[in-house]
Amino acid sequence: MLQMKGKQMTFIELSNNQSRVAIDAKQAYSAYREAVRSARQYAGGMTWKSVNGSDYLIKVINRSGGTKSLGPRSPETEQIHAQFVDGKARAIERERSLKQAVAEFAGMSRVIGINRVPSMVTAVLRKLDAFGLLGKTLMVIGTQALYGYESAAGVHFDPGLMATNDVDFLWDARATLKLALFDDAVADAGVLAILRKLDKSFDPVRQQPFRAVNKDGFYVDLVRQTPNPPWRRHEPVRIAAGDLTPSWLQNIKWLLSSAKFDAIVIGQDGQPAPMVAPDPRAFAVYKHWLSEQPDREPEKRRR
Structure with a gap:
């Protein structure tokens, strides 16, 4: 019981099971938030665009469709493109997986009364x-x-x-x-x-x-x-x-x-x-x- 100058504020401690689920649920959500933030760096997209017979690597950089050229096709830009595609796929999968974990803990949280x-x-x-x-x-x-x-x-x-x-x-x-x-x-x-x-x-x-x-x-x-x-x-x-x-x-x-x-x-x-x-x-x-x-x-x- 919390007391301050004659006033009282009652509280109940969580059970061991409630504490365990609460900790796991918070950790899963923290990881999910970080995954969402990490995925933002892959927002927009990256593609090849042909200009006067030459391919250029183009990245979409804002919501209004603004683009930036990363240079003509070369071993370096092909590697940049491959890393982007792979990184985006992994980021999407991690975000999806953690979102599912958060949803599962949400159900558990409701059942044990920590919601x-x-x-x-x-x-x-x-x-x-x-x-x-x-x-x-x-x-x-x-x-x-x-x-x-x-x-x-x-x-x-x-x-x-x-x-x-x-x-x-x-x-x-x-x-x-x-x-x-x-x-x-x-x-x-x-x-x-x-x-x-x-x-x-x-x-x-x-x-x-x-x-x-x-x-x-x-x-x-x-x-x-x-x-x-x-x-x-x-x-x-x-x-x-x-x-x-x-x-x-x-x-x-x-x-x-x-x-x-x-x-x-x-x-x-x-x-x-x-x-x-x-x-x-x-x-x-x-x-x-x-x-x-x-x-x-x-x-x-x-x-």
Whole structure:
């Protein structure tokens, strides 16, 4: 039992079998993520193209079909082509095999009850991770971060403290992000566009431009540290021009300045996802401070 100034937070340790499956599932997913990243270097393709009677090795280098010549046919370029074809085949097979392993562990996770995190939360985490926003640009704060901490500790916290139908992301406005590398939708609308790739029903909430909600009433909120001074102009207002506008929060710099905490969590559908949250010590200090603020909603203070 975790105690802090008269408050208690109950938890249950995982059984040996639950711990074993959790470890194996996380390792399989970590290997799968690495396989996906490795396979990206083979994106596009490589082919021979005849120009004025001579063959040239051509590589597709971007989503819009841009190409780059690697030179005329020669023993060197033939070796480059052969290595590319072989490497791509091996990368595809490794990704396929590990994806199957992740799916098998997902079933086991559901059976033994380590599937904790709402599936929409883990789906959002995976999608943000795929676009490179999770960690460097965004991290989870609020109640959902507890799933990351319990996963690392090998325990389950009291479900009553975890129940919520939203997820909050802290945006680090200091981070640089080249949205032009993504497709047009993400370049134009950032996080909102990514959410809509997951669920087309996500829309901004009127009068609350920092939040999006889907047809099932699931909310995604963006927050940021209040600029100091507030009228400072050199920081961007939002991630992309058509994106959500993060809400300003005081003293969130405590979380921005803390070390990032990485964990693998398991969704209610059994599928794992990466989670990046603040250092749990900084999180606890911030939450304690927040609970003592006079304008804090009473039902949220115990969280």
